[in-house]
Amino acid sequence: MKLKMMIVDDSDAFRDIMKELLVRIGFEIVIEAKDCDEAVREFEKERPDVIFIDMILPDKSGVEVTKAILKIDPRAIIIAMSAMINKRLIKEALSAGAKDFLFKPTNEMALNTVIQMWGGE
């Protein structure tokens, strides 16, 4: 499939897992970023179709990255991710413009469902 995916997460291991899952379900173009600045830079360059953002990043929060990307393109499809279900953080991410939330570590089923729902917009 031609959709471009982007993963924003400071963990190399998690980016590798996500990349593997995405490739396994048929998405071969996967862009990676480990912090907010890199995410914004890569977004401007690559314009991915779906962006998965960890809510806890070393420099800025995932909510701030979400806002920064949506400022560049308000139509960007952003999926918030977190290893903990923090309802306040999820609500903040959704209010900031994220479309959905995925619990880390995710799986092919959840990932595929989210991409089917939002990726085709």
Added chain:
Amino acid sequence: MFWKRRKKGMRPELAEPEELLQISRKYFLQKGKSYIVEDPAAAISYDIFVNLLSTEVGGVRLRGYIVSRQHPNLLRKHFGLTETPITWLATQAGENSLDPTSLGMLTHSIVDFFNKTENSIVLLDGVEYLITNNDFRKVVRILEQINDAVMHFKGRLMVPIDPRAFDMKELAILERYFEVISPKKGIKGFPELQKFKKIER
């Protein structure tokens, strides 16, 4: 019963629905069915459980109950569960704990929850611990009783297991009563996967 002295909100029969989050329903579990999830760390089982409790489809909200080897405070913190009753499987006495050898009491608490709760789901996490403290046949017997209640009261049951902890014959027995969710098989490992719901934004 062992939970009667508990404060409101901790008693399985008084389970309240969790707060709805504006996220999409990513999984579908059929009413009246029991599932084993081949999920050694139980992460996917909890993801499914929390996703079903935090979303609604057609105005229907599920109420849940967890029986786990993991401490309730840890689960509440990690999964943001405030309303779901949790029973801790432990030899440590306490008002929310249950000794793993008390299989009758365990069965009763789950069956009673299904009996008193509409649109219910139970996550039974720690079946290996139950087997260690009893024996496989005894545990299968209570799973059969719970499965009968699931069918009768149209509940849903999820039991995460580590397939490495069972031999082939034991796995075959479990698979006779349960639908199998097998994430290692990818999307094909999830039964009835097409019934998700998009959130309108």
